[in-house]
Amino acid sequence: LSKDEEETLSRELEPQLRRRRYEYDHWDAAIHGFRETEKSRWSEAGHTILQRVQAAAFRPGQTLLSPIHVLDLEPRGYIKPHVDSVKFCGATIAGLSLLSPSVMRLVHTQEPGQWLELLLEPGSLYILRDSARYDFSHEILRGEESFFGERQVPRGRRISVICRSVPEGMGPGQLSPAC
Numbered sequence: 001l002s003k004d005e006e007e008t009l010s011r012e013l014e015p016q017l018r019r020r021r022y023e024y025d026h027w028d029a030a031i032h033g034f035r036e037t038e039k040s041r042w043s044e045a046g047h048t049i050l051q052r053v054q055a056a057a058f059r060p061g062q063t064l065l066s067p068i069h070v071l072d073l074e075p076r077g078y079i080k081p082h083v084d085s086v087k088f089c090g091a092t093i094a095g096l097s098l099l100s101p102s103v104m105r106l107v108h109t110q111e112p113g114q115w116l117e118l119l120l121e122p123g124s125l126y127i128l129r130d131s132a133r134y135d136f137s138h139e140i141l142r143g144e145e146s147f148f149g150e151r152q153v154p155r156g157r158r159i160s161v162i163c164r165s166v167p168e169g170m171g172p173g174q175l176s177p178a179c
Helices: 003-018 044-057
Strands: 030-037 066-080 093-096 102-108 115-120 125-129 136-140 156-162
Touching: 003 030, 003 156, 030 156, 044 093, 044 156, 066 102, 066 115, 093 115, 115 136
Parallel strands: none
Antiparallel strands: 030 066, 066 136, 066 156, 093 125, 093 156, 102 115, 102 136
């Protein structure tokens, strides 16, 4: 995304996020220092941006979950290693990163020696699909652990706009909640 597009999405999300408090215990204990919401109605500019994201991240014919999941991490917030449940999300998860850089670590669930770290700059898009989605846990590192190579990545508030495909076998009208 351009800086202007990132600011457009951030401004659009802010009123809805501002009404929520940061939480420190998630239902599956995976997230700390967060607030989240779902959004189904977007401005014309926001809708156009999300159409580009969806065209880049999802295969033709893949059905997407609606509404879109929005996760706001405070500067000290983090996401513990986890694999999103197959009950709630399909083969593709795509996240648009806003406001602050962060480091995402992926670790193979069966072979922990296989791992990689991604530097998620503001305006960047990450896509977890197929093996990356099912066979690797993913996490957003805490500020004090947030290094990309030798470079420390200063953490601030981070918003992710997360699009997900519908789980296998889920029929029309059976939309699941966000992962």
